Amino acid sequence: MRPTRYGVDDTPVFVIDQSRCIGCEACVSACMECGTHRGQSLIHLERIDRAASTQTAPMVCMHCEDPTCAQVCPADAIKQTEGGVVQSALKPRCIGCSNCVLACPFGVPKYVAEVDQMMKCDMCTDRTSEGYAPMCASVCPSEALWYGTVEEFHATRPGALVDNWLFGRQSVHTKVHAVVDDVGGGPIDVLGGAATGTWLDDPFGLDEGMHDRSGGVVR
Amino acid sequence: MARPPLSDDELIARFGPHLNEAPPGGWDAGLEIDRVVETHCCFCGQQCGIKLKVHDNEVVGFEPWYDFPFNEGKLCPKGVKRYLQGSHPDRLLHPMERDPSAPGGFREISWDQALGRVVSEIQRIQEEYGDDAFAMLSGVSLTNEKSYLIGKFARLALHTANLDYNGRFCMVSAGVGNKLALGIDRAPNPWSDIPLADVVWVAGSNIAETFPITTSYIWRARDRGAKLIVQDPRVVPLARTADLFLPVRPGSDSALFGAVLHTLIRNDWLDHDFIDAHTVDFDEAAAAAADMTPAWAAEITGVPAARIEEAAELWGTSATGMMLHARGIEQQSKGVDNVLAAINLGLATGKFGKPGCGVSTITGQGNGQGGREHGHKCDQLPGNRDISNPDHRAAVAKVWECDESEIPGKGLPAEAIIEAIHEGSIKGLLSICFNPLVSAPDSNFTAEALDKLEFYAVIDFFLSESGQHADVVLPGSLHEEDEGTSTSGEGRIIKINAAVEPPGEARLDWQILLEIAERLGRGEHFQYDDTHQIFEELCRASSGGTADYTGATWERIEAEKGLFWPVPEVGHPGTPRLHEGGRFSHPDGKARFHAVPFRESAEVVDDDYPVWLTTGRVVSQYLSGTQTRRIAGLVAQYPEPLCEMHPRLAERLGIGDGDQVTVTSRRGTITLPAHVVTTIRPDTVFIPYHWPGAKAANQLTIRAVDPRSKMPEFKVAAVRIERAGEGAPTTDQRDFDLHEGSA
Ligand code: SF4
Numbered sequence: 001m002r003p004t005r006y007g008v009d010d011t012p013v014f015v016i017d018q019s020r021c022i023g024c025e026a027c028v029s030a031c032m033e034c035g036t037h038r039g040q041s042l043i044h045l046e047r048i049d050r051a052a053s054t055q056t057a058p059m060v061c062m063h064c065e066d067p068t069c070a071q072v073c074p075a076d077a078i079k080q081t082e083g084g085v086v087q088s089a090l091k092p093r094c095i096g097c098s099n100c101v102l103a104c105p106f107g108v109p110k111y112v113a114e115v116d117q118m119m120k121c122d123m124c125t126d127r128t129s130e131g132y133a134p135m136c137a138s139v140c141p142s143e144a145l146w147y148g149t150v151e152e153f154h155a156t157r158p159g160a161l162v163d164n165w166l167f168g169r170q171s172v173h174t175k176v177h178a179v180v181d182d183v184g185g186g187p188i189d190v191l192g193g194a195a196t197g198t199w200l201d202d203p204f205g206l207d208e209g210m211h212d213r214s215g216g217v218v219r
Numbered sequence: 220m221a222r223p224p225l226s227d228d229e230l231i232a233r234f235g236p237h238l239n240e241a242p243p244g245g246w247d248a249g250l251e252i253d254r255v256v257e258t259h260c261c262f263c264g265q266q267c268g269i270k271l272k273v274h275d276n277e278v279v280g281f282e283p284w285y286d287f288p289f290n291e292g293k294l295c296p297k298g299v300k301r302y303l304q305g306s307h308p309d310r311l312l313h314p315m316e317r318d319p320s321a322p323g324g325f326r327e328i329s330w331d332q333a334l335g336r337v338v339s340e341i342q343r344i345q346e347e348y349g350d351d352a353f354a355m356l357s358g359v360s361l362t363n364e365k366s367y368l369i370g371k372f373a374r375l376a377l378h379t380a381n382l383d384y385n386g387r388f389c390m391v392s393a394g395v396g397n398k399l400a401l402g403i404d405r406a407p408n409p410w411s412d413i414p415l416a417d418v419v420w421v422a423g424s425n426i427a428e429t430f431p432i433t434t435s436y437i438w439r440a441r442d443r444g445a446k447l448i449v450q451d452p453r454v455v456p457l458a459r460t461a462d463l464f465l466p467v468r469p470g471s472d473s474a475l476f477g478a479v480l481h482t483l484i485r486n487d488w489l490d491h492d493f494i495d496a497h498t499v500d501f502d503e504a505a506a507a508a509a510d511m512t513p514a515w516a517a518e519i520t521g522v523p524a525a526r527i528e529e530a531a532e533l534w535g536t537s538a539t540g541m542m543l544h545a546r547g548i549e550q551q552s553k554g555v556d557n558v559l560a561a562i563n564l565g566l567a568t569g570k571f572g573k574p575g576c577g578v579s580t581i582t583g584q585g586n587g588q589g590g591r592e593h594g595h596k597c598d599q600l601p602g603n604r605d606i607s608n609p610d611h612r613a614a615v616a617k618v619w620e621c622d623e624s625e626i627p628g629k630g631l632p633a634e635a636i637i638e639a640i641h642e643g644s645i646k647g648l649l650s651i652c653f654n655p656l657v658s659a660p661d662s663n664f665t666a667e668a669l670d671k672l673e674f675y676a677v678i679d680f681f682l683s684e685s686g687q688h689a690d691v692v693l694p695g696s697l698h699e700e701d702e703g704t705s706t707s708g709e710g711r712i713i714k715i716n717a718a719v720e721p722p723g724e725a726r727l728d729w730q731i732l733l734e735i736a737e738r739l740g741r742g743e744h745f746q747y748d749d750t751h752q753i754f755e756e757l758c759r760a761s762s763g764g765t766a767d768y769t770g771a772t773w774e775r776i777e778a779e780k781g782l783f784w785p786v787p788e789v790g791h792p793g794t795p796r797l798h799e800g801g802r803f804s805h806p807d808g809k810a811r812f813h814a815v816p817f818r819e820s821a822e823v824v825d826d827d828y829p830v831w832l833t834t835g836r837v838v839s840q841y842l843s844g845t846q847t848r849r850i851a852g853l854v855a856q857y858p859e860p861l862c863e864m865h866p867r868l869a870e871r872l873g874i875g876d877g878d879q880v881t882v883t884s885r886r887g888t889i890t891l892p893a894h895v896v897t898t899i900r901p902d903t904v905f906i907p908y909h910w911p912g913a914k915a916a917n918q919l920t921i922r923a924v925d926p927r928s929k930m931p932e933f934k935v936a937a938v939r940i941e942r943a944g945e946g947a948p949t950t951d952q953r954d955f956d957l958h959e960g961s962a
């Protein structure tokens with residue numbers, strides 16, 4: 001069993017493995033239960049293309065080392081903690097311009113009209129500062145969201161941890177790690193990448209012809 | 220006459236479902252936490268450990284229970300939101316009696332009046348029509364203690380044979396199949412075996428949505444390089460990552476399993492030593508599969524023959540393998556056949572009684588496993604004993620301190636009870652946490668049946684759709700209000716702890732039953748001060764039975780974070796894995812193969828009803844939705860049923876995504892939005908069943924039952940689909956506005 005709580009020297013990391021996500025939205029529900037923003041969920045679950053697939057993708061703030069959101073903020077409202085966690089816009093400073101919303105390469109921050117402020121995932125500062133996993137990673141039934149040390153990760157799961165991203169010419173380094181099969185340590189070229197063929201292209205064997213009965217009477 | 224006293228709208232206005240959106244005091248209440256109670260989620264058979272935070276007799280939040288070994292803090296959205304069912308505005312707080320002139324159609328009465336009326340009606344009906352004319356139906360989300368008590372209550376206090384449980388609609392085919400083949404009705408493996416398997420075969424189970432924590436066990440197997448086979452008419456979320464997908468047509472699973480057995484035999488991918496030493500009747504099973512070639516099965520199942528061969532090779536040549544099956548293959552009029560055919564594959568390849576090996580059912584309901592062990596099935600006594608067996612009866616009579624002749628014989632199963640009510644031989648009904656109007660097949664027929672009751676009493680915590688037909692409503696208790704045990708899908712007995720006391724005049728369920736027994740003059744059999752005493756008696760009554768709890772104590776269960784039955788004596792370590800070393804639970808220690816010839820479902824598609832209908836769950840709802848349709852976040856996640864269909868079918872019928880469609884079977888018609896997705900077979904539609912009335916998928920399903928398990932055929936029906944009007948597209952990516960979650 002993994003430790004319940006991590007000490008200061010354990011340096012746990014937050015890990016996302018989209019391929020494991022089952023779209024259950026436990027993360028979205030649980031995020032609402034976090035002490036600092038109770039009632040409001042700061043994680044997004046994206047349905048990639050429900051017409052074609054059940055693939056979903058949880059999206060938390062990646063906590064960039066040099067955050068674009070903060071760079072573009074004219075009010076200097078977005079601060080980083082010493083541990084590198086990028087915070088929601090400071091309430092008294094945020095002018096609601098939404099520059100951060102437009103600039104974030106991961107599409108993370110949201111402008112919340114009711115409070116006239118940008119809010120986003122703060123990696124459950126209240127929990128992580130005490131050594132506990134963030135709420136979403138605590139509950140995630142499939143460990144698509146995961147929190148623990150890099151050593152634990154490699155001892156229990158395959159895949160490479162990547163924290164380098166290439167968006168065209170912008171290179172981004174993040175505190176949150178993504179899991180990929182293997183790209184030799186990254187970076188992940190978000191705009192590139194090749195498609196591969198699998199049974200998913202024809203799940204019902206329609207091209208094999210023998211059991212497509214929907215053309216006439218469906219039997 | 221048990222008719223709802225008012226219109227649906229008026230009843231909903233008074234009794235809900237209303238949405239509970241936030242914990243007591245609102246999200247920002249910042250309440251001091253008085254205590255944190257370690258207990259379990261109530262919304263599926265995994266029974267995840269969870270800590271409930273309590274303030275002033277109200278559950279106000281939760282904390283992950285990281286140390287509970289099954290789920291290590293993980294929860295699905297139902298578990299995250301389960302605390303919101305407490306302090307709910309719809310909670311029944313007072314006993315009520317039907318009174319059409321009262322607001323809401325029911326008037327509050329005292330407990331004394333309510334219990335007096337229930338008892339006098341039981342006595343009147345039994346005097347007039349005989350003891351068995353009064354029936355009882357019970358839910359299987361109740362604790363083991365309550366299940367046991369209900370079994371004893373129905374037999375000794377009500378004197379009726381006609382008691383059954385709603386596991387009849389859920390996992391009874393697996394129970395019958397397991398008993399026939401393996402001699403015991405329990406998933407043979409702890410879930411810790413899943414990550415040890417080289418091949419994991421998921422048959423008819425949408426694990427991601429119905430048993431979500433199990434995905435992490437499967438991913439752990441995948442991390443070790445295990446192959447994943449998924450058999451389903453839909454590309455369910457787990458299937459996305461499968462190595463092999465078997466897109467089986469609803470109702471054809473046994474043909475697929477037969478062809479796999481055929482292929483295993485043809486290629487000699489068999490464990491002959493295991494078959495010879497630990498099983499009987501292999502030749503019969505082999506003979507039945509002799510003509511079941513993959514090409515033959517491909518025609519019936521719609522699964523390309525090459526994929527069937529591949530499945531056989533993966534299963535037959537892997538050293539270890541686990542098959543997990545659920546309602547997809549079980550809720551059929553040949554559910555038992557399907558289970559037996561699945562077990563044949565495990566026996567033929569020696570995949571039992573070893574780490575990482577087994578053919579396991581997944582029990583869906585909260586206490587689906589424990590609920591079927593303690594004698595509230597029509598044919599069973601505690602310890603999974605057979606009510607028709609004189610020795611078993613005598614053993615239980617001794618514990619109950621009654622004469623064996625006082626225990627009635629085998630009664631009618633749930634669906635037959637509803638039919639007997641409809642045809643008039645059963646006149647009175649007491650139900651507890653059971654909502655057949657939503658959960659039974661052919662809902663229009665069920666509604667007619669409830670209308671015919673002379674007297675209907677309901678014990679529940681919310682007024683369910685069925686409860687609206689009641690003459691007397693007795694407000695019972697929620698999961699978090701009582702103490703006891705429950706047994707999870709993997710066979711682990713766990714401890715449920717009370718977090719709060721029932722509000723208003725609501726009472727603990729078991730105390731209500733004790734009071735009725737007392738008033739019926741049978742109180743001497745029901746002298747318990749608390750549920751611990753019921754548990755101790757349950758353990759004694761189970762002693763020597765197959766589901767043997769003798770050595771289990773509440774203290775041990777808590778200290779060891781669960782205990783796997785059988786625990787036949789004090790100090791016994793429990794039995795996580797059954798059949799170690801190939802010892803099965805039949806008297807001769809051997810498992811039975813079964814010949815499983817293919818037969819069609821009760822209803823097949825034709826020119827009038829050309830599309831297969833299959834039904835199931837979504838991740839944010841639980842069973843008939845009595846609880847989950849009252850929790851705002853869960854409702855927002857999937858607000859109403861959708862009819863999933865393939866673009867080819869939609870195009871042929873001129874239907875666009877989100878259009879309203881009318882789905883008609885020989886039993887009923889419902890109209891709902893189309894959800895056009897390529898993740899379902901083109902000849903099949905899927906509709907989730909959690910909703911009542913005009914949206915009830917069970918208006919369409921058929922009352923045909925499996926001949927041995929009496930399980931209705933929820934998974935197969937023939938329907939016709941027509942476009943009924945325009946609607947908004949359903950498959951657009953959701954707008955994840957930050958405020959959506961708090962709506
Ligand atoms: S992911 Fe977006 S919001 Fe988060 S730190 Fe990076 S730029 Fe800012």
Ligand code: SF4
Pocket residue numbers: 020021022023024025026027028045056058139140141142143144145
């Ligand atoms: S809780 Fe995990 S599996 Fe569920 S939607 Fe969120 S990331 Fe995906």
Ligand code: SF4
Pocket residue numbers: 260261262263264265266267293294295296297298299430431432
């Ligand atoms: S519904 Fe099942 S999976 Fe979800 S939290 Fe409850 S027990 Fe766990």
